[in-house]
Amino acid sequence: MLPAKAYVFIGLNAVRTLSIIALLLVFSSSILVMVDDIEAVNAFVDGGSNSTFTINSDYIQNSTVPNQPAGVFWAVLNRLLIIGQTVVLILSELGWPAGFFDYYFPVLGSDFGLGALGVMQCLIGASVLSHFVKVFPLVSGFFLFSIGCLNMLIGLIFRERAKSTRSILSFRDRADDMLSSLDKTKEIPFSKYRMDRDAEMGVGVKEPDTAHART
Structure with a gap:
């Protein structure tokens, strides 16, 4: 809709x-x-x-x-x-x-x-x-x-x-802004992804190298 x-x-x-x-x-x-x-x-x-x-x-x-x-x-x-x-x-x-x-x-x-x-x-x-x-x-x-x-x-x-x-041009600009804002909300930073992955593995956030060594 x-x-x-x-x-x-x-x-x-x-x-x-x-x-x-x-x-x-x-x-x-x-x-x-x-x-x-x-x-x-x-x-x-x-x-x-x-x-x-x-x-x-x-x-x-x-x-x-x-x-x-x-x-x-x-x-x-x-x-x-x-x-x-x-x-x-x-x-x-x-x-x-x-x-x-x-x-x-x-x-x-x-x-x-x-x-x-x-x-x-x-x-x-x-x-x-x-x-x-x-x-x-x-x-x-x-x-x-x-x-x-x-x-x-x-x-x-x-x-x-x-x-x-x-205006067609202004409407297109507003549509692009809405799409870009939706894309930004869907993006997950790499650092946050790594922290979540380490948390699932039971490793502290401050020990990323140790976590990778154990794996």
């Missing part, structure tokens, strides 16, 4: 895997939404959707682009920011480059917990879910928002120890 720390290590890394998957899904779905928005805007500009309903509506038909001045710019910029944030958070979850995050983004570095990461994931998920989107972006946004809530909960429980606890 594995120790409790091993189960904690496995659980935290399972959450990290789900977090990376959710970020990848939002990354890919944001690209698809941006492509659909651009196609809808092109159709609107070309007159394919130039109807009274489209002109009077708040959004361009079949898109998340608001029908207002510079609406296309802000819609595309929103998707680009989401894509950039997901890339940064994926690298943070992978822990590479650790020195870059520790120096420039300390809240995503190794000295901080998972609370800030969870807050950012919830913000991205809320940004995706705040628009009418298709099924794939909708599911991706819900998934990321749920993982963000879970990361915030883990951050409250483990605080700054979360990333060090789930």
